[in-house]
Each structure stands twice: as C-alpha cells, then as structure tokens.
Amino acid sequence: MSGLSVRDIGHRVVVRHRLGGGQLTDVIGVLQSFGADSxxxxxxxxTxxxxxxxxVEAAKPIPPMPLRPVDVEQLFLTTALGRPAVETSYVGQWLLRASSGWTGRGNSLLPAGDPGIGTEEALKRARAFYDExxxxSLALVRLDSPLTEEIRRYGWTDARPEQSDVLVMHTTLDLVNAVPAxxxxxxxxxxxxxxxxxxxGPVPDAAPxxxxGAPRAAFASIRLDGRVVAVGRGSMTGHWxxxxxxxxDPAYRRKGLGTGVLQGLTRWAGPLGGRRSYLEVVEENAAALTTYTNLGYTPAYRYRYLTAD
Known part of the structure; x- marks a missing residue:
C-alpha cells in the first residue's frame, strides 16, 4: 500500500512494488502524479x-538528490564545448575563439588548462590572434582565480565595467525535468x-x-495561437x-513559457545520458535569477571579460 499522497507530487520518492511475475523492484524518482488507482x-x-x-508494497518521500560538488575547471571548459565558436585555435590548452565579433563567448580567449608557455607569452599570442x-582582445576569466589576477597584472582590464558578473549555475535533472505546462x-x-x-531583428551572420555547431544540440519551441512564441537551445557535453x-515573445511573457522550454530541453537530454544541467545568467537580471534559483539552480562560478585593448 502506498505511503504517499497528492501532497507528495513534485517531490522525490522511492516506491517498492511487485512486477507482473511477482518479483519486487524499487523505483526512485520524482512523483509526477497520484490517482485513485495508480x-x-x-x-x-x-522516463x-x-x-x-x-x-505497491512500500513507498515514502526521500530527500532531493544532493548536488555533487562541481569540478569548476571541467565545467568552465564544458560551457565552451557546448557552444563552439566559428573558428578556434589553441595556445597549449588555452582556447582561442573567433566568430566575426558575435557574442563575447564566441570571440574570446578561454584560459583553461596549461598554455604550455609562460602566461605573458600566451597572452601575446592571443592578442596577435585577435589583431589578425x-x-x-578579450579573455573570459573566472573570478577569484589566481590566473585571473595574473592576467590583470599584465595590463588586462575589465572590458565591460558597467555590466555585472555572469553567473554560471548548475543543478541536477531531477529538479528540472518535470512535465512542461x-x-x-x-x-x-x-x-x-x-x-x-x-x-x-536580423539574425547575425555568425549565429547559425x-x-x-555543437556535436549534439537541440532546439525547442512552444507554439501558441498558431505561431512560435518561445524558443531555447540545449547542448549535450558528456552528462551535462x-x-x-x-x-x-514579449506579448507572451510571465506565463511560464521559458520554464517550459527549459523543461522540454532537459527532458530531451535525460534519455541521452544527461544528468546535470548548467546555464548562464547576468547577475543583474533579477527576474531570470529568481526563476532559475526557484527551479533548483545554484551558482558554480562567476566570470567577466578582460581586454588588452
């Protein structure tokens, strides 16, 4: 007999039940619905x-799956692989990206790993790449890292001092793969x-x-009133x-459509081996930050852009 009720919908549970042959098995996940018979x-x-x-032999609510500690260095690189630039080059393990100037992420140095040479020389090569x-010359740097402070000592300064930090947030799919409304x-x-x-407005030339460009990407949309009114993109890198x-669409905001798009993309990723999710949000975007926090996302790190120009 079930120890659950409709009040447990949306919470993580474990259910022990008998299969057709009589053998017992356990299912762990989020309770999606609870009816009179099932x-x-x-x-x-x-799934x-x-x-x-x-x-059902036994069932009970259990605590949410804890978020494992994030390997920040690995996630720092994962975010770049999920949205590759049009053109890439390397200085050792440092990644140089160019996309005709469209977006900071697509046109900046990602100093992840070992450049194989001294930092000063690596930065000179980065400047030459962008000059050509x-x-x-932009560098996307993680805040509070020793390397960022070292890059600053070579004269690189805030490229966008008027803009707040960008938060990279993460969570487990358990919290965000609910059935969309x-x-x-x-x-x-x-x-x-x-x-x-x-x-x-016009689509930038480099945008498509x-x-x-990611090896495994998906494009979600919601159609209302005969037209597409909400969209989003997902990309798989390992289990992320x-x-x-x-x-x-501005006329359809504040209706939960963005959340629906996000849920649709995480549900796409689950059967492909997705287990964790990340996204980026400018810290001053209070509305988006509140939405993502309420969905279970938590900060992994912050980044800014530095420039040598």
Whole structure:
C-alpha cells in the first residue's frame, strides 16, 4: 500500500512494488502524479513509471538528490564545448575563439588548462590572434582565480565595467525535468521561425554556425495561437546539458513559457545520458535569477571579460 499522497507530487520518492511475475523492484524518482488507482514516478532520465497502487508494497518521500560538488575547471571548459565558436585555435590548452565579433563567448580567449608557455607569452599570442582578425582582445576569466589576477597584472582590464558578473549555475535533472505546462517541440535543427523568435531583428551572420555547431544540440519551441512564441537551445557535453538562447515573445511573457522550454530541453537530454544541467545568467537580471534559483539552480562560478585593448 502506498505511503504517499497528492501532497507528495513534485517531490522525490522511492516506491517498492511487485512486477507482473511477482518479483519486487524499487523505483526512485520524482512523483509526477497520484490517482485513485495508480501513481507515476518520473526517473532522472525522464522516463515515467506508472505503478498500480495495488502493486505497491512500500513507498515514502526521500530527500532531493544532493548536488555533487562541481569540478569548476571541467565545467568552465564544458560551457565552451557546448557552444563552439566559428573558428578556434589553441595556445597549449588555452582556447582561442573567433566568430566575426558575435557574442563575447564566441570571440574570446578561454584560459583553461596549461598554455604550455609562460602566461605573458600566451597572452601575446592571443592578442596577435585577435589583431589578425580585426577583433578586440578579450579573455573570459573566472573570478577569484589566481590566473585571473595574473592576467590583470599584465595590463588586462575589465572590458565591460558597467555590466555585472555572469553567473554560471548548475543543478541536477531531477529538479528540472518535470512535465512542461505547454507542449514543447524539440528538433535537431532550427528553422526560420525559430530564429525569428530567438532574435529581435536580423539574425547575425555568425549565429547559425555558432548555434548549430555543437556535436549534439537541440532546439525547442512552444507554439501558441498558431505561431512560435518561445524558443531555447540545449547542448549535450558528456552528462551535462547546457541551456541557452531561451527567449519568449514579449506579448507572451510571465506565463511560464521559458520554464517550459527549459523543461522540454532537459527532458530531451535525460534519455541521452544527461544528468546535470548548467546555464548562464547576468547577475543583474533579477527576474531570470529568481526563476532559475526557484527551479533548483545554484551558482558554480562567476566570470567577466578582460581586454588588452
């Protein structure tokens, strides 16, 4: 007999029940629904398990899956792999990225790992790379790291002093792969309608190459009133799914559509081996930060852009 009730919907549970042959098995996940005759438990990989109450031997709520400590260095690189630039080059393990000037992430040095040479010489090579392409010399740096302070000592300064820090946040799919309140369509390639919502105005020339360049990416959309009104992008790198490009038509905001897009993308990632999710948000964007925090995302690190120009 179930020890659960409708009050436990949305919480993590364990359900021991009998299969058709009589053998016992356990299912752990989030309670998705609870009816008169059955309940549904959603596994971390998004698979729903429907169980007859008459087959339940024992069931109870359990604490949320704890967030394991983040390997910040690994996540720092993972975010770059999830949204690759049009052109890349290396100084040792440091990554140089160029995308015709579109977005800071696509046109900046990512100083992750060992450059193989001294920091001063590595920074000189980075400047030469961007000078050759007519781009400003930018470096995306993790705050509070010794390397960032070393780069500053070589004359690199805040490129965007008026902008607040960018937070990279993370969570487990258990917390964010609930069934969306809207029907979310997910494709492996975006169409013109997707791009028309993702961008206000003309689509930058480099955008398709950047957005579609990841080895495994997905493009989600929600259609209301006969047209696409919300979109977002997901990318898989190992067991991480990165969420970005979430945008809702201004006329349809404050209706939970952005959350629906995010849930649709994390549900896409679960069956592919996704277990954790990350996203980025400018710290001064209080509304987005509140939404993501309420969904279970927590800060992993902060970054800024430095420039040598």
């Amino acid at each position: 309940l549904v438990v959603r596994h971390v990989d998004s 729903p398990h429907s169980i007859l109450l008459s087959a 392409r007519g781009l400003p 809207y029907e979310v369509t997910v494709h492996d390639r975006p169409d013109a309608e997707w791009y028309s919502v993702a961008f206000e 190459a950047v957005m579609e 799914v990165g969420i970005d490009g979430v945008r809702v």
